[in-house]
Amino acid sequence: MSLAEATTTDIASLMAEIGRNARKGANALKIATPEQKRTALLTAAGAINAHRKKILAANALDMQAAEEKGISKAFLDRLLLTDARIDGIIEAVKTIAELPDPVGTVIAEWDRPNGLHIERVRTPLGVIGVIFESRPNVTADAGALCIKSGNAVILRGGSDSFHSSRAIVDCLLDGLHLAGLPVECVQLVPTTDRAAVGEMLKGLEGNVDVIVPRGGKTLVARVQAEARVPVFAHLEGLVHVYIDKSADLEKAVSVTLNAKMRRTGICGAAETLLVHKDVVATHLKPIIEALVAKGCEIRGDATVMSLIPEAHEATEKDWQTEYEDAIISVRIVDNVEAAIAHIEHYSSHHTEAIIAEDPAAVERFFNEIDSAILMHNASTQFADGGEFGFGGEIGIATGKMHARGPVGVEQLTSFKYRVRGNGQTRP
Amino acid sequence: MSLAEATTTDIASLMAEIGRNARKGANALKIATPEQKRTALLTAAGAINAHRKKILAANALDMQAAEEKGISKAFLDRLLLTDARIDGIIEAVKTIAELPDPVGTVIAEWDRPNGLHIERVRTPLGVIGVIFESRPNVTADAGALCIKSGNAVILRGGSDSFHSSRAIVDCLLDGLHLAGLPVECVQLVPTTDRAAVGEMLKGLEGNVDVIVPRGGKTLVARVQAEARVPVFAHLEGLVHVYIDKSADLEKAVSVTLNAKMRRTGICGAAETLLVHKDVVATHLKPIIEALVAKGCEIRGDATVMSLIPEAHEATEKDWQTEYEDAIISVRIVDNVEAAIAHIEHYSSHHTEAIIAEDPAAVERFFNEIDSAILMHNASTQFADGGEFGFGGEIGIATGKMHARGPVGVEQLTSFKYRVRGNGQTRP
Known part of the structure; x- marks a missing residue:
């Protein structure tokens, strides 16, 4: 029977089997030595290099099928692998290989008056389910981050990148094999049937500990609605930049x-600009002119409309919209409190920036806004695991539980307590 | 209309209103100063002392109603307040008041090569929903832990302790009021209708960030099955003690x-004893005799049966059972690997102990078992927030996400990143 003919029951039992295998992999990986995991990843990076032609050929198959389906240019660009992109993938896997091993790290330790010594140490989460759309590089990043953090991973990629993902996973398996780790640590779901995603979201009989969706809003919304296991996800990056009355003009513009405008489609891209009324005369025009010169559309409130001829009128919907495009909504605010109130009302709690020289305004912004990342005099596009020094990220989480902000190897761990005594009993 | 006559729709709108109020409280509490929160709690402790007679009178009402319903002795004992128990409650609230304030604490900070300075700082979770059975002291503990950690709390106690809980909450409100904090920070659900619990589990329109169930298995299982928001819970404490071949006899016995036997009904109480075959001759009898002398029933495997006349035969079900009673299941194992395998198979991943003098056996036990708390030469009954030095606990979590082990004020926080630059833009 080919997988194409598989019934829903077959998919359920196939996925249950994958779950049980993943748990076996996780049990081996949680006690693997740091050297084994490093070896697995460096070997995998070498294998990706060695099998470059095979990976490009697999990608050519995917590209051809996608082109025949008449899929959009932007989508095809994400799907495409080139020699340079494979170099990038190899570099990412090597970087992750050389990160400090998080497992077994003592996060905190203390003594109790009765002589008990308590340590809180990092442990893997177990099995991570990654559901992603057709970006072949996610296969390598997610696989490498999970191996490094001691977690088995079940990868369910988009159907359009299936051959590319398969070729990359084969290289990860080479690495696991050479390091003496079971190949069940990394599994690519061998069917593109959507029922497989449903099974993963149900948790594969307790054999998935967390789901990470990587993709557009439709995917993430489905995962958040249906998942019966914890999810590390962000639905939106409705990101704000606030120009305080103390803002340096040059920093405000750049x-x-x-x-x-650096990249408009990523989640850390700004969507709304808030400008303090006292600097409208000095700062607003230079900022807007710089944006317009780069091809950005301006949607402004009444004050902005009266000053900027290119501006369209912003509606209530604009303040609620993550454009992911060269469009920005602009509002004038009376003070930092009003900026904070706007952000707390409309933000998706991903990333916000304040441009200011007044420390009191910065502290207020930092204390009162409850977003995962707050920036002072720095671009919101730094909201990224690599830029944070995490070596890579499996995603960015906007929930408040467990992981928040960029999810790197540390965020893919839990912890346990080790308590050492010499015969203590509790009174 | 009295609440007793409320319809399900009324309950839904009542709970939605409570949720919105809680969010208002949370927004005030997240920016409250450490001194405000400390003042609120010390004032509340003083109010509990001052209103001692009122609280005892309220408790007498609850006790009378419970006795008339013919409720069990154990239940009545948990419900009962005495002067000594009120002293304990006051002491707990004072201890929590004097804990270091977790909010705003910098957990980690580092510099990036481009000059960005990144801080990870603790923030409150938001609104905590606590669903508990009829232990009036949980009202004070949960309320105090939530205030200290900057979280608003919605308390839904058992119907049998309603008057006692109300009287204690009034004291917490006195504290909030005097500290200039909104009374919406602590709300007691004013209805004992079970539909109110259902509404909380649905998340009150995004106004509950986490649910903490405190109670028996039926309650916790319902919460875990129905909740659409994260839950900090443990369903069972199937706790193991392993006596290694290197165990000191005296420590093994005590x-x-x-x-x-210290207390058989708490979640840290041992349920299964595993004994290395090499110390059966020396250690088994003294341990069993000490247990039997205290009134413990023994259920053993074939070896235990052959050596201990008092032993009943243990069935497969025994290894799976949290007795919460003076019963222990006892199995002889070949080595530390076999002990680990038994524990990984049957444990609820709450707490396990190894009694051993051999460091290699201890390290293996500590590394390979993935339970929240692992003890070496110490009683499993130390699995407790107070004993860990947390000042108190709102519960013990056996999940791997976010909170694990005792849940104190630190575990009731999330974090955000504060990034400081001087105009950096991303290349």
């Missing part, structure tokens, strides 16, 4: 321009 | 006796 940071806003970078935050909005 | 620790096992304490782990099983």
